[in-house]
Amino acid sequence: MLELGAQFIPFEPDRSAHDGNITRNFFDTSSQRICTMRNNGALGMTSKSLQNDKIMNVRTKDRGEPSTVKLSPDGRLCAMQRSPNTADIIFLEKTENSLCLELNVSTKSKEPLLAVEWVTNNQLLLVNNHSAELLFINEDKKSSKLIKATNVNAAWAIYYAPSQLLLIANGQSCSNLQPIIVAHSQFTRMKNFEVDFGGSISKENFLEKDAAIATIYGKVYVMVFRYSNRSATMLDLYELPFDATTVPQFKHSLILGFNGGCGIHVIDNLVIIHHQSSQKSLIFDIKVSSPSKSHSPLVTTTIEPHPQHQPPPSLYTNFWFTFLPDVVIDSAGGVMYSLRLKNEKSQLEIPEKHTMLEYLARRKNEKKLFIATLLSCLRARALSLRQIRKVFTRICGGEKELKSAENEAVKPVMSCEKWNPMIVSQQEMQSAVLIPLREDASLPESYVANIMLQYLRSLFDASLSPEAYLIEMVVETLAEAGEMSKLQQIVTYRVINDSKPLAFLLLSYEARCSTLFQSGVDILARNKASDEIVEVMLEKKQIVDAFRFIDVRNLNEGLIPKVVEAANQNCFRQTRYAIREHLVEKKAKASLYKSIGDDLYTDAEVQEANTEQATCTLFEL
Amino acid sequence: MEEEVPGGSAEATDTGSEASFKVSQREIEDVEENLKNAEAIFEHLEQLPFQVFILSEFGKPIFVNNDRDEGEVVSLAALICAFVSRCQSWGDSLMSMTSQDNHIQFLHKSPLIFCVVSKYAEQLDQQLEVLFEQICSILSKSQLENVYKKKGDNYDLRKLLRGTDRLIDSSISSWRASPINLVDSSISAIPMNSSDREFLSTTMASCMGAAKLDGALFGIMIARRQIAAIVRFKKYVIHPRDLNILINLVSDTTLKTDSQNWVPICLPRFNDTGFFYAYISYPWCNKDQDIPACLVLLSVKRDHFDGLKEVRQQIVTKLENNAKFFTNFSQAVKTPNLYQISQIGSNSESLWSFLYLNHSSRQVCMSASKIPLITRTERWMARCEMRRSSALSTRHPHLRTLFVRGTKHCLFVWVTDLFSLYCIFGPFVTAAVSFQVVEKLLKSLKSHEQRYFIINTTSF
Numbered sequence A: 001m002l003e004l005g006a007q008f009i010p011f012e013p014d015r016s017a018h019d020g021n022i023t024r025n026f027f028d029t030s031s032q033r034i035c036t037m038r039n040n041g042a043l044g045m046t047s048k049s050l051q052n053d054k055i056m057n058v059r060t061k062d063r064g065e066p067s068t069v070k071l072s073p074d075g076r077l078c079a080m081q082r083s084p085n086t087a088d089i090i091f092l093e094k095t096e097n098s099l100c101l102e103l104n105v106s107t108k109s110k111e112p113l114l115a116v117e118w119v120t121n122n123q124l125l126l127v128n129n130h131s132a133e134l135l136f137i138n139e140d141k142k143s144s145k146l147i148k149a150t151n152v153n154a155a156w157a158i159y160y161a162p163s164q165l166l167l168i169a170n171g172q173s174c175s176n177l178q179p180i181i182v183a184h185s186q187f188t189r190m191k192n193f194e195v196d197f198g199g200s201i202s203k204e205n206f207l208e209k210d211a212a213i214a215t216i217y218g219k220v221y222v223m224v225f226r227y228s229n230r231s232a233t234m235l236d237l238y239e240l241p242f243d244a245t246t247v248p249q250f251k252h253s254l255i256l257g258f259n260g261g262c263g264i265h266v267i268d269n270l271v272i273i274h275h276q277s278s279q280k281s282l283i284f285d286i287k288v289s290s291p292s293k294s295h296s297p298l299v300t301t302t303i304e305p306h307p308q309h310q311p312p313p314s315l316y317t318n319f320w321f322t323f324l325p326d327v328v329i330d331s332a333g334g335v336m337y338s339l340r341l342k343n344e345k346s347q348l349e350i351p352e353k354h355t356m357l358e359y360l361a362r363r364k365n366e367k368k369l370f371i372a373t374l375l376s377c378l379r380a381r382a383l384s385l386r387q388i389r390k391v392f393t394r395i396c397g398g399e400k401e402l403k404s405a406e407n408e409a410v411k412p413v414m415s416c417e418k419w420n421p422m423i424v425s426q427q428e429m430q431s432a433v434l435i436p437l438r439e440d441a442s443l444p445e446s447y448v449a450n451i452m453l454q455y456l457r458s459l460f461d462a463s464l465s466p467e468a469y470l471i472e473m474v475v476e477t478l479a480e481a482g483e484m485s486k487l488q489q490i491v492t493y494r495v496i497n498d499s500k501p502l503a504f505l506l507l508s509y510e511a512r513c514s515t516l517f518q519s520g521v522d523i524l525a526r527n528k529a530s531d532e533i534v535e536v537m538l539e540k541k542q543i544v545d546a547f548r549f550i551d552v553r554n555l556n557e558g559l560i561p562k563v564v565e566a567a568n569q570n571c572f573r574q575t576r577y578a579i580r581e582h583l584v585e586k587k588a589k590a591s592l593y594k595s596i597g598d599d600l601y602t603d604a605e606v607q608e609a610n611t612e613q614a615t616c617t618l619f620e621l
Numbered sequence B: 001m002e003e004e005v006p007g008g009s010a011e012a013t014d015t016g017s018e019a020s021f022k023v024s025q026r027e028i029e030d031v032e033e034n035l036k037n038a039e040a041i042f043e044h045l046e047q048l049p050f051q052v053f054i055l056s057e058f059g060k061p062i063f064v065n066n067d068r069d070e071g072e073v074v075s076l077a078a079l080i081c082a083f084v085s086r087c088q089s090w091g092d093s094l095m096s097m098t099s100q101d102n103h104i105q106f107l108h109k110s111p112l113i114f115c116v117v118s119k120y121a122e123q124l125d126q127q128l129e130v131l132f133e134q135i136c137s138i139l140s141k142s143q144l145e146n147v148y149k150k151k152g153d154n155y156d157l158r159k160l161l162r163g164t165d166r167l168i169d170s171s172i173s174s175w176r177a178s179p180i181n182l183v184d185s186s187i188s189a190i191p192m193n194s195s196d197r198e199f200l201s202t203t204m205a206s207c208m209g210a211a212k213l214d215g216a217l218f219g220i221m222i223a224r225r226q227i228a229a230i231v232r233f234k235k236y237v238i239h240p241r242d243l244n245i246l247i248n249l250v251s252d253t254t255l256k257t258d259s260q261n262w263v264p265i266c267l268p269r270f271n272d273t274g275f276f277y278a279y280i281s282y283p284w285c286n287k288d289q290d291i292p293a294c295l296v297l298l299s300v301k302r303d304h305f306d307g308l309k310e311v312r313q314q315i316v317t318k319l320e321n322n323a324k325f326f327t328n329f330s331q332a333v334k335t336p337n338l339y340q341i342s343q344i345g346s347n348s349e350s351l352w353s354f355l356y357l358n359h360s361s362r363q364v365c366m367s368a369s370k371i372p373l374i375t376r377t378e379r380w381m382a383r384c385e386m387r388r389s390s391a392l393s394t395r396h397p398h399l400r401t402l403f404v405r406g407t408k409h410c411l412f413v414w415v416t417d418l419f420s421l422y423c424i425f426g427p428f429v430t431a432a433v434s435f436q437v438v439e440k441l442l443k444s445l446k447s448h449e450q451r452y453f454i455i456n457t458t459s460f
Helices: A343-349 A353-361 A367-379 A385-396 A400-406 A426-439 A445-461 A468-481 A484-492 A500-508 A514-526 A530-539 A543-553 A557-570 A573-585 A590-596 A603-614 B007-014 B019-047 B070-089 B124-139 B141-151 B165-177 B194-211 B240-250 B302-321 B323-334 B376-395 B431-447
Strands: A002-010 A022-028 A033-038 A044-049 A056-058 A068-071 A077-081 A086-091 A101-106 A113-118 A123-128 A131-138 A143-151 A156-160 A165-170 A176-183 A186-189 A211-216 A219-226 A234-240 A249-255 A262-267 A270-275 A280-284 A299-301 A303-305 A320-323 A327-330 A335-341 B050-056 B061-064 B096-099 B102-109 B112-118 B216-223 B226-232 B260-265 B276-281 B293-299 B351-358 B363-366 B401-405 B410-415 B419-425
Touching (some): A022 A327, A077 A113, A086 A113, A086 A123, A101 A131, A101 A143, A113 A156, A143 A186, A165 A211, A211 A262, A234 A270, A262 A320, A262 A335, A299 A343, A353 A385, A367 A426, A426 A445, A426 A468, A445 A484, A468 A484, A468 A500, A484 A500, A484 A514, A500 A530, A514 A530, A530 A543, A543 A557, A543 A573, A557 A590, A573 A590, B050 B070, B070 B112, B112 B124, B124 B141, B124 B165, B165 B240, B194 B216, B194 B302, B216 B240, B293 B302, B293 B323, B351 B376, B351 B431, B376 B401, B376 B410, B376 B419, B410 B431
Antiparallel strands (some): A002 A335, A068 A077, A113 A123, A123 A131, A156 A165, A165 A176, A176 A186, A234 A249, A270 A280, A320 A327, A327 A335, B096 B102, B102 B112, B216 B226, B216 B293, B276 B293, B351 B419, B401 B410
8 A cells, every 4th residue: 555666766875985985865854855965065965856856966165074964945055064063054056066155154152053944945943952043044145144043942853844843842851842933033932742752761851753743634743652661652643733822732642553663654644654673554544543542553554666666675674764754765775765655555455445435535636536436335335324424424525614613713823734625526426426326227226315315414414505416316316216205305304405397307206106296396386386386287187276276376367268178178067067156256257267168067957866866766876 | 607618728728738637727727717707706896886795694695686696696605604604703703894995894693694895985884784674674583583493594584585675675775865864874854844744743643643543653654765744652762764664665666556555564673573564555646646655654553454544544634635735745745845055045156065964853954956966976976975974973973073175076074962964065165165154054954944854753
């Protein structure tokens, strides 16, 4: 399910040759570039990235071995730390084929630097034990200026570029973490919090390598490895709030189930832990696994190399370095790889279909795969109706409401990449799922009908009004499935909106469920389609009812000749007589009922009936 | 039946098979044939309004209406007998069977079994009881019970009932013709002026009284299956069902001569062990005039013929002497003038037909026929509605008023402790309007009460 090296880029591996030439590589997490320094830059510095093909090649003075190399977002400046207390800014662009210009910067106190980070293209953040300082680098004048400084007490610091978040560790065992937002040339302190890293005598301090920051499902988490002597290692996730007043909270705990060296990736909102000794990778989805705080791995899998690498590179080696979000660097082989999810394999890896669909529904750009998988699961009848509805609710956007309600209250100071849940439109659902299901002759119609009802229900839960074509299909399917009582109910309780076409559709199903006829007429009545109702009644030869309806609604006389005509064709003379008498009583124009005629009953038969009745004559029919 | 056997075709299909199979095939064919026959019979039964079977407990057919084939009757009788006796062996009794719109009702009154097959479900049980009473009226119940004991189980009761088939037939016919009165144990009075009716009954009572015949209990004037007057000895009363048996008897055309008849008859509701002797005469049914009135004088004494003949003569003379009365009477009897709906007054056009039943006197008043209920079918359909609602109100005693808007007409039913009223209205009437009409109708009936009902029974 994990594939290594769909994107990759080779670089010159570290070496210390006998001829005195040294090659060192540095990975800049903020710009996601790997920088290769040959002879500390004297023989050249090359920076490469997986995202673009632009390779930067410059030469700098050899002023000692750097400990960090950081490139500014636009790639014009490079910050290099060659001595513990100062950083050098190297102006990369304007020095073709010659040595770069350099500028040496340091904090006021000249204390050893803990972090050197680019905040913007020309703002550099320096952190030492006692302060964090923001410098402005003037590229033209080759000068620096202090913009802002704040006092901190730092044991170590890490910087998360996407949210411009600086995380500082302090306190007795470095387990008190202070998040600071560095934005708009300001330091904004957020609430500090304590993490539990499983401290013990053998492990006194919380270390920088045991912490990481990532954005998962639109929220920023500080991930902390918690070691324990008794049980296996856990990865605890602390959620950072967007505002400065809320205390970060412990939210999730991922059960790793092993001890020992591991690498961490966050790809497409999944936390992936690679365990070196067992050569396994655990994939966690905090939204799918469980409603409780602790999560077991959703999938345990092994990385597979992309087939373009021949011979395949060795995996989970000692030389691997992993960087967030998805970078694997093989320092021995000198290749930087990206790691990629192969979601199409999830069908094999996640046996439980509902979980798999929940998983797929949350992946980026996997709508096609999701829909295809959903269809195949429905076809295979692998889901219960309850599960089907949950899935439907998800893709209708039922979750969205919950999210937006949560973080509106306070003014946010931190930003991060938003997570947009997958929304499948009604049209897509119909064309890609519902219609194929209907056309699948092997499925019982009632099952398909139930699926559609669940979809309809989900749409309602998401307060979306179903499209007319969808309703039509649901009605047709219900009718075909013979689920007349259900159809009756959704019509009666107005689950689906009234419309004349729907009414006529229902009328056409009368033969199979006579009550639907009434439902159809009711809809027409609600639409005030009186003329149509009269037509329908005449069609059904309900002449008397048609007349009653005209009476009740006080309809115009224009309809009367038509009804009289229908009566003449279909009714016994008894009814025709009643109609005539009724029209006479209503003082309707004589021309309207002339066609009924006055000679319905002859005097002779009236006389005979009178005699028979009066004399109680016995008769056979 | 033999000719219906498709023997030829069975042979034809047989040609390819072994001869040894023939025997078994023959048997199957017979079963199929019987089934086919049975199906045909049932199809035929379905179409009849009423098909009645009367048989002895031992399966011997006694009476079947509609002139059925003898063989068919025997097999059906056996079937009915099997049904009834099987249920009896379970310590139970079979009441009825219903399939879609075919209703079969059973009545087991030892030693007879009655069965009716009908399209109409209502009142079948009462109809069978009426039939039982009809047979009792000929034989009396005690005689009926004794006859099988004396003559053996296999006795053919038809020997005793010879010549009375048409009475049973006409009793069945009256289910269709007369209003619900028969099965509802009610009678209808012939509409007459109150003074005329008064004169008629006092005349009859005084003549009966003057004769001082010990045992002559009732005098009844019947015309057109309706009662003109009834007089009684002291407190004796006659049940409407017994009256209907009498009506059925005197309506028999074979009796209608100018001579007199002396007929022994048992009135089971009065006493189902003994016989009355009915002096029946049609005083004005001769060459000169044709007034279809019938005078029935009932006595318990066999030797009262001459005495009653004299009484009859006195009554006839007295009635004929009152010229004014006699003119009115003959008119009222020749063409009874039923209640016209137009009598109600304005707005009554929507009322098509009604039937009013007085619960205490067990008398009904039916409206005269009115457009659009003219043909026999039209009238019968309206009657069926009334029968059905009558059965409904019997089944659900709490039901007081009912208004049903049908596709052909509206039905209004009103049942109180005093009366039941069944009305057929036109289809476009509203419940409110129909109620207004009904109220007016009740007022009108009240004011003409003496014309349409016999209020007092004169005694002597």
